[in-house]
Amino acid sequence: MSIIVNGDTQPLPEPQTLAALLILLSPPTPFAVVRNEEFIPRSAYAECCIYPGDRIEIVHPSVGG
Amino acid sequence: MGVPDIKDKLNLYGLCFASRLLLGTSRYESPRQLVDAIRAADPAMLTVSLRRQLPGRKDAGQAFWNLLRETNRTILPNTAGCQTAREAVSTACVARELFETSLIKLEVIGDEVNLQPDPFELVEAASELIKLGFKVLPYCTEDWVVCKRLIDVGCEVLMPWAAPIGTGQGPRNASALRELRQRAPHIPLIIDAGIGLPSHACQVMEWGFDGVLLNTAVSRAIHPVEMASAFAGAVRAGRSAFLAGPMTVQQLAVPSTPELGRPFSADSPESNQFLCVPRQQPA
Numbered sequence: 052m053s054i055i056v057n058g059d060t061q062p063l064p065e066p067q068t069l070a071a072l073l074i075l076l077s078p079p080t081p082f083a084v085v086r087n088e089e090f091i092p093r094s095a096y097a098e099c100c101i102y103p104g105d106r107i108e109i110v111h112p113s114v115g116g
Numbered sequence: 117m118g119v120p121d122i123k124d125k126l127n128l129y130g131l132c133f134a135s136r137l138l139l140g141t142s143r144y145e146s147p148r149q150l151v152d153a154i155r156a157a158d159p160a161m162l163t164v165s166l167r168r169q170l171p172g173r174k175d176a177g178q179a180f181w182n183l184l185r186e187t188n189r190t191i192l193p194n195t196a197g198c199q200t201a202r203e204a205v206s207t208a209c210v211a212r213e214l215f216e217t218s219l220i221k222l223e224v225i226g227d228e229v230n231l232q233p234d235p236f237e238l239v240e241a242a243s244e245l246i247k248l249g250f251k252v253l254p255y256c257t258e259d260w261v262v263c264k265r266l267i268d269v270g271c272e273v274l275m276p277w278a279a280p281i282g283t284g285q286g287p288r289n290a291s292a293l294r295e296l297r298q299r300a301p302h303i304p305l306i307i308d309a310g311i312g313l314p315s316h317a318c319q320v321m322e323w324g325f326d327g328v329l330l331n332t333a334v335s336r337a338i339h340p341v342e343m344a345s346a347f348a349g350a351v352r353a354g355r356s357a358f359l360a361g362p363m364t365v366q367q368l369a370v371p372s373t374p375e376l377g378r379p380f381s382a383d384s385p386e387s388n389q390f391l392c393v394p395r396q397q398p399a
Binding site: 057058078079080081082083085088089090092093108109110111112113114115116 | 140142143144165166167169174177178180193194196206209213215281282331
């Protein structure tokens with residue numbers, strides 16, 4: 052299956068959880084995750100299932116006014 | 117109103133700050149310049165955002181996070197770019213986990229040209245976030261009815277603009293801002309956006325506003341660190357002036373030098389008794 056991570060389509064073996072995906076991607080900490088425009092808290096990574104076509108956003112601290 | 121006092125603190129949601137300046141972290145030339153500007157401005161809080169990592173800058177977020185921690189300042193995440201209440205509430209939830217704070221600078225933009233807040237979505241988002249336990253600092257205009265609605269839903273702080281974000285025009289609607297100050301005497305009011313010069317910051321502090329939030333006025337100055345220092349002095353001066361109680365403006369001239377006792381006037385010596393020290397008679 053393929054999913055979209057930060058706007059880029061990525062192939063992914065299925066089935067997957069968000070926790071497994073994050074081990075695969077290993078984004079630098081700290082980060083937070085939004086799936087299909089819904090915030091997924093850290094405590095829910097393990098049971099959050101990833102489906103084909105899901106849009107995952109991984110966000111980090113950034114400058115702001 | 118009190119007298120100028122070193123114990124005069126800014127109190128926002130029970131958090132006390134000696135500084136009344138809040139500083140944005142965007143548009144500096146380098147992380148080093150940002151750190152130096154923070155040191156010069158000595159701000160109560162730093163505003164930040166959350167974004168995707170740009171390709172090729174994989175560790176930028178981590179480096180910025182380390183920089184923030186080293187400054188040891190209170191972090192105020194924003195919801196910049198959000199245009200609906202739903203989007204703003206989701207962004208605030210992400211920010212709460214990412215920055216480990218329930219403080220949120222709530223921005224819900226209703227117009228892409230002047231980046232004016234959308235009052236309807238703003239009130240809805242503020243209401244929802246307060247219910248979720250957030251400490252909401254809403255970016256709003258000087259519109260009293262909208263401000264009242266924000267207070268009604270539980271906002272303990274308001275952040276009215278001086279002018280559109282990034283314009284540096286200074287307070288565009290002075291009379292409405294001053295009226296807002298009068299209508300909400302017990303709500304901390306922080307002027308957010310549109311400040312361009314230290315004199316603008318000093319001016320709104322003289323009017324009794326509780327603080328000033330700046331970004332572009334510092335980061336896009338020719339010498340941002342020096343400008344940060346100038347703003348810190350201006351905010352302190354304005355606050356001291358407000359506490360000291362400005363004189364009442366007069367319509368007609370009032371001489372500051374005493375009229376009586378001029379050496380070539382026809383005043384009688386009797387009328388000068390308080391103004392002229394009598395000569396000692398020789399013994």
